[in-house]
Amino acid sequence: MTEALMFSIVIFVLAIFLGVELISKVPPLLHTPLMSGSNAISGITLVGSLIAAGEGHGGLSVYLGTIAVIFATINVVGGFLVTDRMLGMFKKDKKTESKTGTP
Amino acid sequence: MNVPATFAYLVASVFFILGLKFLGSPRTARRGNLFGAIGMLLAIIVTLTDQKIIDTTYIIVGLVIGSAAGIIIARTVQMTAMPQMVALLNGLGGGASTLVAYAEYIRMPESPIDVLISIVLSVLIGAVTFTGSLIAWAKLQGVMRGAPILYPYQKQLNGLAVGVMLLLGILFALDPGQWYLLLLVLLLALALGVMTVIPIGGADMPVVISLLNSYSGLAGATTGFVLSNNVLIISGALVGASGLILTSIMCKAMNRSLANVLFAGVGSEIGPANAETVQRTVIRYTPEDAATMLESAQSVIIIPGYGLAVAQAQHVLHELANFLIQRGTQVRYAIHPVAGRMPGHMNVLLAEANVPYDLLLEMDQINDDFQNTDVALVIGANDVVNPAARSKKDSPLYGMPILNVDQARSAIVLKRSLNPGFAGEDNELFYEKKTMMVFGDAKATLTNLVQLVKQ
Numbered sequence: 001m002t003e004a005l006m007f008s009i010v011i012f013v014l015a016i017f018l019g020v021e022l023i024s025k026v027p028p029l030l031h032t033p034l035m036s037g038s039n040a041i042s043g044i045t046l047v048g049s050l051i052a053a054g055e056g057h058g059g060l061s062v063y064l065g066t067i068a069v070i071f072a073t074i075n076v077v078g079g080f081l082v083t084d085r086m087l088g089m090f091k092k093d094k095k096t097e098s099k100t101g102t103p
Numbered sequence: 104m105n106v107p108a109t110f111a112y113l114v115a116s117v118f119f120i121l122g123l124k125f126l127g128s129p130r131t132a133r134r135g136n137l138f139g140a141i142g143m144l145l146a147i148i149v150t151l152t153d154q155k156i157i158d159t160t161y162i163i164v165g166l167v168i169g170s171a172a173g174i175i176i177a178r179t180v181q182m183t184a185m186p187q188m189v190a191l192l193n194g195l196g197g198g199a200s201t202l203v204a205y206a207e208y209i210r211m212p213e214s215p216i217d218v219l220i221s222i223v224l225s226v227l228i229g230a231v232t233f234t235g236s237l238i239a240w241a242k243l244q245g246v247m248r249g250a251p252i253l254y255p256y257q258k259q260l261n262g263l264a265v266g267v268m269l270l271l272g273i274l275f276a277l278d279p280g281q282w283y284l285l286l287l288v289l290l291l292a293l294a295l296g297v298m299t300v301i302p303i304g305g306a307d308m309p310v311v312i313s314l315l316n317s318y319s320g321l322a323g324a325t326t327g328f329v330l331s332n333n334v335l336i337i338s339g340a341l342v343g344a345s346g347l348i349l350t351s352i353m354c355k356a357m358n359r360s361l362a363n364v365l366f367a368g369v370g371s372e373i374g375p376a377n378a379e380t381v382q383r384t385v386i387r388y389t390p391e392d393a394a395t396m397l398e399s400a401q402s403v404i405i406i407p408g409y410g411l412a413v414a415q416a417q418h419v420l421h422e423l424a425n426f427l428i429q430r431g432t433q434v435r436y437a438i439h440p441v442a443g444r445m446p447g448h449m450n451v452l453l454a455e456a457n458v459p460y461d462l463l464l465e466m467d468q469i470n471d472d473f474q475n476t477d478v479a480l481v482i483g484a485n486d487v488v489n490p491a492a493r494s495k496k497d498s499p500l501y502g503m504p505i506l507n508v509d510q511a512r513s514a515i516v517l518k519r520s521l522n523p524g525f526a527g528e529d530n531e532l533f534y535e536k537k538t539m540m541v542f543g544d545a546k547a548t549l550t551n552l553v554q555l556v557k558q
Contacts, residue, residue, distance in 0.1 A: 002215075002217065004331055005217050005328070005331075008327070008328055008331060008333065008336055011333055011336055011337060011340075012324060012327075012328075012336050012337075012339075012340050013340075015336065015337045015340035015341055015344075016340045016341075016343065016344045017344075018120065018340075018341065018344075019123070019340055019341040019342070019343065019344025019345055020344045020347075020348060022120065022123045022124055022127070022341070022345075023123065023344060023345040023348045023349075024348060025124075025127045026126060026127045027127070027128075027129075027465070028352075028438070028440055028446065028447055028450070028465050029129060029438075029447060029450045029460055029463060029465070030126060030127070030128075030129060030132055030447060030450070031349060031352075031445075031446035031447030031450075032185060032189075032445055032446060032447035032448050032450065032451045033126065033132060033136070033447070033451070034123075034126050034345065034349075034446075034447070035189055035312070035313070035316055035345075035346075035349060035445065035446060035447075036185070036188070036189050036192070037122070037123075037126055037135070037136050037139055038123065038126075038316065038320070038341070038342045038345045038346075039189055039192050039193055039196065039316060039319065039342070040136075040139060040140070040143070040192070041119050041122070041123075041139050041142075041143070041338050041341065041342055042193075042196045042316075042319045042320045042322075042323045042338065042339060042342040043143070043192075043195075043196050043199070043323075044119075044143065044146060044323055044334060044335050044338040044339070045196060045199040045200045045203055045322070045323045045326050045335065046143075046146075046147060046199070047146050047147065047150045047330075047332060047334065047335060048199075048200075048203040048207075048326050048327075048329070048330050048332065048335060049165070049199050049202070049203050050147065050150045050151060050156065050162055051150065051153065051155055051156065051330070052202070052203050052206040052207065052210070053161045053162050053165055054151075054155070054156035054157060054158055054159055054161065054162045055155060055156070055157060055158075055210065056156075056157030056158035057210070059209075060206075060209050061206035061207075061209040061210045062158075062161055062206075063161075064202045064203075064205055064206040064209070065161065065165075065202065065203065065206045066161040066162075066164060066165045067165075067202055068165075068198075068199040068202035068203050068206070069161070069162060069165025069166060069169060069199075070165045070168050070169040070172075071169070071195040071196070071198045071199040071202070072169070072195070072196065072199035073165060073166050073168075073169020073170055073172075073173060074169045074172045074173045074176070074192070074195050075173075075192045075195045075196040075199065076143055076169075076173070077169065077170045077173030077174060077177070078172070078173035078174075078176045078177045078188070078192055079173075079177075079192050080136060080139060080140040080143070081173065081174060081177035081178070082176070082177040082180060082185075082188060083136045084133060084136050084137070085177060085178075086182070086185070086451050086454075087129075087132045087133040087136060088133065089182075089451070089454040089455050089457075090129050090132070090450075090454045090460045091454070091457065091459055091460065092129070092459055092460060092461055093459030093461050093462060
């Protein structure tokens with residue numbers, strides 16, 4: 001096993017634990033935006049897609065890469081935009097003096 | 104190692120981590136999403152300046168088509184359709200991972216064995232995510248029947264498929280010249296995605312979407328191993344963990360194990376499991392009765408179920424709640440974790456109808472308050488308020504956490520018909536003396552109630 005691979009595995013495991021810590025604190029209220037937002041982040045595969053599509057050797061790998069760029073871009077752009085649209089709808093009750101009874 | 108690029112990817116990763124952290128509170132969530140987008144933009148720019156990129160023609164074509172489609176989808180999608188949108192995006196992310204890994208093999212067939220193993224895993228996980236998500240999308244969108252499609256030896260077949268794929272993958276990694284081995288893994292993985300999702304019923308989709316969310320993250324992380332790119336590994340791992348947590352939360356809220364959701368085919372039988380139960384009658388009340396009851400109440404808790412969203416009655420409900428609040432009634436909403444078709448879905452649907460989020464309370468926050476509440480108003484919900492989950496040991500619902508509607512002083516249930524819920528279990532609550540059943544379309548009934556309360 002190469003040193004670089006070992007290092008990558010270390011990062012992977014630590015990032016999973018970090019993810020668990022971060023996500024456990026998100027209230028159910030925000031689970032849908034969390035999901036679409038994290039979904040957009042998983043579109044990071046776009047980075048790999050760009051390299052595959054841009055290598056300039058032509059042929060199958062570039063075509064596959066281009067399709068990957070389209071897929072991943074929809075994932076990223078659609079994901080972040082729809083999350084923003086959703087989060088824009090969440091508003092706090094302004095009439096704090098009203099008798100809504102929230103503690 | 105390209106030091107500036109590595110450093111920039113690290114900064115992008117930090118943005119993703121902060122973004123997820125800020126998504127944890129409604130006040131900062133929008134900023135969190137923006138942080139995620141900034142991290143992504145940074146990663147893209149750094150990649151485009153990479154020396155490996157020679158020709159940007161195809162990149163630009165891909166980015167333009169993808170952005171246009173992404174913008175259109177994000178702008179036009181209905182909030183009720185969010186689950187299928189997320190399923191679709193999951194699938195595209197998984198598909199991209201598969202394509203990148205496959206392209207990498209075509210480009211460099213003689214890679215070291217650890218890269219080849221990563222390629223196999225990336226192709227496999229990505230392809231399962233891709234077809235699995237497309238099936239989930241088709242079921243939620245109504246393109247396909249939502250009911251489970253069962254086939255014999257389901258577990259065994261899927262297990263066999265996984266075993267064969269791993270075997271083929273190992274053979275491939277040992278001898279990457281055998282290109283057809285990777286192609287077979289790809290085809291089997293595409294088939295496995297279909298086979299694992301078709302037996303799952305529509306109402307179990309929150310679990311499936313969460314799980315596919317996790318897969319799409321893992322697919323991204325394995326692609327990171329293929330390209331030795333840490334930003335992919337980190338963000339993939341974060342998303343993988345996020346999906347897993349949501350999956351486990353959903354399973355707990357339905358009191359089912361993941362295996363039960365994936366393999367049991369719940370919801371395949373039409374009609375209740377215990378059809379021999381004695382026919383009992385409920386008293387039908389009119390909207391006028393319900394209005395009188397609501398007007399005299401000091402405190403009301405509203406329990407919205409998916410039936411509310413199906414009837415598109417969120418806005419009318421909000422109107423009714425506002426009239427009650429103006430009269431001085433305390434009004435709050437109790438949200439069960441599985442209300443809706445994905446985690447947190449009901450909150451988004453109510454937020455869209457301008458319900459302030461501080462009135463939306465989680466089950467644990469509000470369950471003890473039902474006993475001091477005059478009226479619990481249940482709209483289009485059934486299983487999540489069924490007391491059988493607490494008492495009836497042989498019920499499929501037994502053990503599932505429910506909202507304590509039966510402890511409220513009285514209950515009003517708006518429902519289309521007396522049909523049992525998804526679990527096929529008769530609901531004792533509907534026959535209780537303190538329960539007022541009002542049948543009909545939720546939107547029509549609520550509109551009627553608004554008129555009556557207004558007077």
